[in-house]
Amino acid sequence: MTAVATAPPREHTGSLRGSLPHLAPFVGVLATAMILPLVGNDYWALIGTRMAIYWVLVSGLNLVVGFAGHLAIGYVSLLTLGAYTTSVLVAGNVMPPLPVFAALPVAACVGALFGVIVGLPALRLRTFYFAMSTLGFATIVTQIALAWQSVTGGGIGIVGPEFPAPFNTAWGFYALCIAIAAFTTWLSANVAHSRFGRALIALRDAEVAAEATGISKPRMLIAIFLLAGALAAVAGGLFASLQTYITPDAFTFDLSVLFFIAILIGGRGSILGPMLGTIILTILPEIAAPLAAWSTFLYAVLLLLIVLVMPGGIAALLDFRNRRPLASNRAILPRAAALTDIIRDRTGGRMLRLRGIALSFGNVRAIDGLNLDVATGLIHGLIGPNGSGKTTTLNVISGYYPAKSGTMTLGDEALPAGQPVERAARGIARTFQTPRVIGEASVLQNVMIGGSVDGKASFIEALLALPRNRRDERRLAAKARALLAVVGLEALAEVRADRLQHSELRFIEIARALMLDPDFLLLDEPAAGLSNDEIARLAELIKAIGARGIGVLLVEHHADLIFDICDTITVLNLGRTLAAGTPAEIRVHKEVVSAYLGG
Amino acid sequence: MLASILASGLAAGAIYALVGVTYNTMFSTSRVMSFTAGQLAMLGGVFGSLFTLKLGLGVFAGLALTLLACAIIGVITEYVAVRPVLKSLDQHLYVLSTLAVALMIQQVAAIKWGTEPQPFPRLIGWGSGVWDEKFWLPVVACAFTIGALEYLYRRTLVGRAFLAIAEDNFAARALGLPERNLRIASYALAGVIGGVAGFSGGELLLAFFANGALLNFYGFVPVALGGLGNNRGAIIGGLALGLFQQAANFLVGGIFSSVAVFTLFIVVLLMAPQGLFGTSTARRV
Numbered sequence: 001m002t003a004v005a006t007a008p009p010r011e012h013t014g015s016l017r018g019s020l021p022h023l024a025p026f027v028g029v030l031a032t033a034m035i036l037p038l039v040g041n042d043y044w045a046l047i048g049t050r051m052a053i054y055w056v057l058v059s060g061l062n063l064v065v066g067f068a069g070h071l072a073i074g075y076v077s078l079l080t081l082g083a084y085t086t087s088v089l090v091a092g093n094v095m096p097p098l099p100v101f102a103a104l105p106v107a108a109c110v111g112a113l114f115g116v117i118v119g120l121p122a123l124r125l126r127t128f129y130f131a132m133s134t135l136g137f138a139t140i141v142t143q144i145a146l147a148w149q150s151v152t153g154g155g156i157g158i159v160g161p162e163f164p165a166p167f168n169t170a171w172g173f174y175a176l177c178i179a180i181a182a183f184t185t186w187l188s189a190n191v192a193h194s195r196f197g198r199a200l201i202a203l204r205d206a207e208v209a210a211e212a213t214g215i216s217k218p219r220m221l222i223a224i225f226l227l228a229g230a231l232a233a234v235a236g237g238l239f240a241s242l243q244t245y246i247t248p249d250a251f252t253f254d255l256s257v258l259f260f261i262a263i264l265i266g267g268r269g270s271i272l273g274p275m276l277g278t279i280i281l282t283i284l285p286e287i288a289a290p291l292a293a294w295s296t297f298l299y300a301v302l303l304l305l306i307v308l309v310m311p312g313g314i315a316a317l318l319d320f321r322n323r324r325p326l327a328s329n330r331a332i333l334p335r336a337a338a339l340t341d342i343i344r345d346r347t348g349g350r351m352l353r354l355r356g357i358a359l360s361f362g363n364v365r366a367i368d369g370l371n372l373d374v375a376t377g378l379i380h381g382l383i384g385p386n387g388s389g390k391t392t393t394l395n396v397i398s399g400y401y402p403a404k405s406g407t408m409t410l411g412d413e414a415l416p417a418g419q420p421v422e423r424a425a426r427g428i429a430r431t432f433q434t435p436r437v438i439g440e441a442s443v444l445q446n447v448m449i450g451g452s453v454d455g456k457a458s459f460i461e462a463l464l465a466l467p468r469n470r471r472d473e474r475r476l477a478a479k480a481r482a483l484l485a486v487v488g489l490e491a492l493a494e495v496r497a498d499r500l501q502h503s504e505l506r507f508i509e510i511a512r513a514l515m516l517d518p519d520f521l522l523l524d525e526p527a528a529g530l531s532n533d534e535i536a537r538l539a540e541l542i543k544a545i546g547a548r549g550i551g552v553l554l555v556e557h558h559a560d561l562i563f564d565i566c567d568t569i570t571v572l573n574l575g576r577t578l579a580a581g582t583p584a585e586i587r588v589h590k591e592v593v594s595a596y597l598g599g
Numbered sequence: 600m601l602a603s604i605l606a607s608g609l610a611a612g613a614i615y616a617l618v619g620v621t622y623n624t625m626f627s628t629s630r631v632m633s634f635t636a637g638q639l640a641m642l643g644g645v646f647g648s649l650f651t652l653k654l655g656l657g658v659f660a661g662l663a664l665t666l667l668a669c670a671i672i673g674v675i676t677e678y679v680a681v682r683p684v685l686k687s688l689d690q691h692l693y694v695l696s697t698l699a700v701a702l703m704i705q706q707v708a709a710i711k712w713g714t715e716p717q718p719f720p721r722l723i724g725w726g727s728g729v730w731d732e733k734f735w736l737p738v739v740a741c742a743f744t745i746g747a748l749e750y751l752y753r754r755t756l757v758g759r760a761f762l763a764i765a766e767d768n769f770a771a772r773a774l775g776l777p778e779r780n781l782r783i784a785s786y787a788l789a790g791v792i793g794g795v796a797g798f799s800g801g802e803l804l805l806a807f808f809a810n811g812a813l814l815n816f817y818g819f820v821p822v823a824l825g826g827l828g829n830n831r832g833a834i835i836g837g838l839a840l841g842l843f844q845q846a847a848n849f850l851v852g853g854i855f856s857s858v859a860v861f862t863l864f865i866v867v868l869l870m871a872p873q874g875l876f877g878t879s880t881a882r883r884v
Contacts, residue, residue, distance in 0.1 A: 128691070131698075136816040143854070297702070304679070304703075307696045
């Protein structure tokens with residue numbers, strides 16, 4: 001218990017002191033950028049401006065690649081699109097000329113639109129398809145820029161937009177680009193530190209669990225594709241101005257590679273890392289001039305080395321906090337009594353009813369006409385031999401498998417088959433047979449994922465860090481800490497989840513599921529891999545959860561645990577109900593004893 | 600005009616189909632989609648021009664050396680970019696590692712060979728107009744490759760071992776098949792097929808370093824249409840893509856043909872994510 005008492009109350013108030021170590025490097029980079037005009041010449045202004053412009057694009061792309069884990073390798077296409085859109089609008093080739101500050105927002109909208117179009121395959125398909133669609137788009141944008149001569153000037157090119165004073169000097173334009181880069185850094189950090197940023201990482205590393213907490217992949221991805229596309233197009237407009245004259249040759253695929261690799265060198269799920277990556281990769285060819293022709297080759301070698309040797313990138317190198325050893329003799333000590341402060345007490349029972357559910361995989365009948373009633377406030381055990389359809393039943397209830405026939409009702413409403421994303425909003429939470437936890441996120445963040453549907457703020461509010469989003473964050477963090485205390489893991493809140501033991505992951509999953517304050521909690525073999533002491537504590541925890549009026553459906557192989565804590569038990573065999581009743585009835589049921597319990 | 604569309608469409612389609620088969624050959628033994636597929640076809644053109652035109656070797660010697668060089672590149676890919684990441688297939692690291700190798704190949708080609716398209720020699724000298732060899736040669740090469748692959752897969756022990764590994768890797772290893780050696784062999788075979796695509800299409804596409812990225816995309820579209828690992832789907836998809844692209848090219852102009860292909864790609868992926876001939880994936884939970 002001493003560990004609990006000495007756990008530092010960090011970031012409880014969101015104080016400046018807590019976030020200072022995170023902010024310091026960014027302030028350092030910004031300060032360096034402000035000093036540069038005092039010490040550098042126009043050549044450095046050019047390099048600095050280029051860096052800032054690249055970062056405007058990379059800060060958005062980082063959310064796609066580093067956070068959502070989608071390998072967008074052809075983002076130079078959106079830079080090209082933004083550059084040409086801005087240049088053409090300012091030059092007035094298709095309509096009366098626009099001032100550059102009006103053309104940039106238009107370009108941002110065009111970029112956002114195409115960002116989504118290019119991203120469409122990512123909504124449904126595996127990684128390689130999205131990589132290919134961005135590559136294909138990069139190929140055709142260059143072809144169109146070459147061929148559509150009346151608008152883009154073809155191979156001859158077009159004049160880039162010129163900014164009005166005071167931004168028309170080298171240092172003036174530099175200041176503008178740095179200001180925009182600082183702004184986009186702030187935007188992307190806001191998204192990254194909101195529930196949307198956590199949802200992106202959840203979709204990347206634990207997609208199935210993310211769906212169970214109500215995170216909709218298409219909506220999340222479309223939001224960040226809009227943002228990343230818009231930022232890339234704005235970067236394109238600035239890039240065109242920096243170049244003063246653009247031709248399709250200016251947008252080589254090498255640039256795409258630079259953006260992409262800057263993020264991977266920087267490390268996934270970090271903002272500082274990719275920023276340093278962008279800076280390094282922009283300077284690298286300048287300080288090694290003889291190698292300039294081989295720069296892409298060097299980037300490629302770097303990429304291969306990172307993948308094979310250092311998958312965490314710069315961010316992992318800088319993550320000192322997670323190198324401190326954890327106490328090896330730590331124990332999970334749940335304090336179930338604290339549940340009363342977090343989980344509301346339910347009055348009036350609801351029923352989860354399954355009637356005649358059937359589902360086959362090929363010729364195997366996994367479930368064959370199953371009836372099941374789970375009531376709030378009771379603990380319902382679901383047992384049976386391997387392959388009897390226990391987990392499949394959970395998957396049907398939580399929507400991963402649509403049943404071929406039969407009906408499900410929740411209270412008075414029908415529970416539609418399929419649609420796992422809808423379950424969280426209906427008050428159904430679950431855990432998984434193998435814990436599905438985001439290894440690269442902290443324990444606290446993992447638990448906060450569970451409250452995703454609870455957030456009130458929209459994506460825009462999160463993007464601009466408006467008060468409602470800050471309230472969401474404080475509320476979710478406080479609730480997650482309280483639930484970690486309930487399951488006995490609050491001392492590990494800031495630790496990366498992949499450093500934890502298997503049994504601890506099981507309790508994290510329960511805390512995550514409880515974030516919903518669900519009416520029904522589905523537990524899939526929560527005691528598997530736990531020690532006897534831990535199973536006893538788990539039993540107390542589950543009983544306390546049931547006592548708060550939550551209906552628990554417990555799939556388990558530990559017969560002792562089942563008979564100890566369940567109010568009713570259903571025994572499955574070959575997808576059918578073999579027996580149902582109270583523990584006392586099941587214990588003496590002849591067929592159950594011979595088929596399953598042995599005796 | 601119809602004859603032109605058919606001739607150029609089938610020729611381009613045959614090249615795309617062969618690149619698609621290159622993807623599938625690597626995928627079947629390793630479950631890896633490799634970005635080197637298009638680069639291998641690019642190298643087929645570059646090596647072909649290098650050996651036959653620059654070094655003045657005969658057509659057959661040039662072809663043999665080209666295929667050998669491509670096979671070696673294929674094997675290097677397996678060693679450098681595929682084998683180290685096979686342990687963690689679900690993290691999709693292969694996308695990055697094969698991309699890195701593809702970029703290296705492309706950059707070396709750009710620097711050592713030059714960034715301008717260079718001519719590819721006339722190989723046989725038969726035919727003119729729509730019957731020009733640059734149109735029928737890729738089609739013949741494609742047909743020959745299909746025949747050879749069919750023979751390999753159905754009549755030879757090695758081919759059946761390939762099929763076994765593609766069907767169920769674990770079961771095949773449990774039977775004692777030399778999975779690693781077969782994987783290396785399949786990457787060599789993929790190199791040869793990519794080399795054939797580039798060599799036979801050399802007169803049409805020229806020896807040009809940027810063909811790699813282009814063929815990566817145009818060769819992947821038939822794979823997406825036909826379903827991963829499905830050679831029949833890739834051939835049908837490739838020929839259909841070539842005809843579609845050239846028809847769009849002749850009818851509405853060059854800009855829109857690439858737009859049309861990209862639109863087709865996105866639409867098919869959204870309508871039939873598993874491809875038109877593919878099967879659905881395994882359970883997730």
